[in-house]
Amino acid sequence: MKRAIPFARPSLGEPEVEAARRAILSGWVSQGPEVAAFEREFAAAVGAEFACAVSSATAALHLALLAVGVGPADEVITVSHSFIATANAVRYCGALPVFVDVEPDTYNIDPNQLEAAAGPRTRAILCVHQLGMPCDLAALGAFARRRSLPLVEDAACAIGSEIQVGGAWARIGRPHGDVACFSFHPRKVLTTGDGGMLTTGSAELDAGFRRLRQHGMSVPDTVRHAAPQVIFESYDTFGFNYRMTDIQAAVGREQLKRLPAIIARRRALAARYREGLLGCGAIHLPAERDFARSNWQTYAVVLDKRLDQRMVMQRLLDRGIPTRRGVMCAHREPSYPDGTWRAAGTLATSEAIQDHGVALPLYAEMTDADQDAVMAALREICSGAD
Numbered sequence: 001m002k003r004a005i006p007f008a009r010p011s012l013g014e015p016e017v018e019a020a021r022r023a024i025l026s027g028w029v030s031q032g033p034e035v036a037a038f039e040r041e042f043a044a045a046v047g048a049e050f051a052c053a054v055s056s057a058t059a060a061l062h063l064a065l066l067a068v069g070v071g072p073a074d075e076v077i078t079v080s081h082s083f084i085a086t087a088n089a090v091r092y093c094g095a096l097p098v099f100v101d102v103e104p105d106t107y108n109i110d111p112n113q114l115e116a117a118a119g120p121r122t123r124a125i126l127c128v129h130q131l132g133m134p135c136d137l138a139a140l141g142a143f144a145r146r147r148s149l150p151l152v153e154d155a156a157c158a159i160g161s162e163i164q165v166g167g168a169w170a171r172i173g174r175p176h177g178d179v180a181c182f183s184f185h186p187r188k189v190l191t192t193g194d195g196g197m198l199t200t201g202s203a204e205l206d207a208g209f210r211r212l213r214q215h216g217m218s219v220p221d222t223v224r225h226a227a228p229q230v231i232f233e234s235y236d237t238f239g240f241n242y243r244m245t246d247i248q249a250a251v252g253r254e255q256l257k258r259l260p261a262i263i264a265r266r267r268a269l270a271a272r273y274r275e276g277l278l279g280c281g282a283i284h285l286p287a288e289r290d291f292a293r294s295n296w297q298t299y300a301v302v303l304d305k306r307l308d309q310r311m312v313m314q315r316l317l318d319r320g321i322p323t324r325r326g327v328m329c330a331h332r333e334p335s336y337p338d339g340t341w342r343a344a345g346t347l348a349t350s351e352a353i354q355d356h357g358v359a360l361p362l363y364a365e366m367t368d369a370d371q372d373a374v375m376a377a378l379r380e381i382c383s384g385a386d
């Protein structure tokens with residue numbers, strides 16, 4: 001079996017190697033000047049006032065929910081149809097995730113379900129820009145304001161995605177809610193090996209993230225290091241070790257420089273998938289609403305119910321084309337027994353997309369020829385059901 005086409009591949013090269021080398025030889029390898037520079041450059045890239053680097057998007061989600069006041073006995077409205085980190089972050093706070101269903105063509109939270117999900121214990125809304133596709137922030141924001149609820153965006157996949165606000169395009173991460181959380185895991189568009197970022201327009205929230213990522217320490221290492229006098233730190237709030245290292249941040253700064261080219265190529269490849277698969281009745285394609293421009297972190301299609309997901313994926317793999325099933329549903333996992341979550345209505349669409357979704361190979365260096373081979377194989381395997 002030949003496996004010529006990878007499913008995904010990070011865009012890393014000599015500039016990242018040089019950056020890591022620079023950080024290592026500087027003598028300062030934990031959270032320090034490279035992290036500070038990465039935060040400034042990331043904030044500028046997404047149009048945010050504040051950016052705070054952490055060890056992962058999971059850590060970012062945890063800090064974001066804590067910072068907006070989520071605690072034990074609270075409820076957070078979110079989706080089950082996401083990577084499990086989304087719902088896990090709610091449970092880290094001792095709170096209960098309340099799952100609402102998603103839209104069948106964007107795989108994003110259905111804003112019409114919010115009303116049914118809200119109750120006296122609702123403390124926040126945690127929306128997800130699934131696979132990089134911006135969710136309906138105008139509708140979510142209006143609901144959140146009406147109920148005086150904070151809106152946290154799980155933007156783990158959405159670096160470089162855009163949304164139309166008041167007639168102009170803006171990057172995800174300004175943020176449009178209260179906080180946005182990004183991931184630099186290698187499966188995302190930019191990578192630092194692992195890593196995350198919180199963006200916000202609130203100086204107060206940003207200061208809170210900075211304390212919590214470093215055990216609630218009153219003085220950062222960098223300040224103590226540079227001070228001419230002796231400083232004793234104190235630990236004023238109960239916190240965590242969620243630091244990013246300077247080696248990771250140095251790599252991240254190089255990754256940011258690649259962002260425009262990566263997004264342009266991903267959008268071109270997504271357009272080619274759409275064009276090449278549009279005529280296949282057995283394959284439902286993802287929709288991009290008028291207000292949204294995805295970074296296409298993943299291009300996932302949904303197969304017609306007459307096709308068997310595993311059979312289609314196996315037959316593609318037999319031809320050297322690896323795929324992944326679409327997004328999972330947290331509520332179906334053994335780590336989510338009864339009592340650890342609540343659903344507001346049916347989650348039928350979430351489950352159907354998990355059972356019939358197929359994520360296709362996509363990465364910035366993918367050639368047109370490789371993509372044509374993927375589409376030809378998929379069309380052929382699915383043609384029986386047309």
Ligand SMILES: *Cc1c(COP(=O)(O)O)cnc(C)c1O
Nearest residue numbers: 056057058083085156183184185
């Ligand atoms: C990847 C992902 C996360 C977790 O990101 P990490 O950086 O690996 O912690 C959270 N939410 C969503 C939607 C993701 O896709």
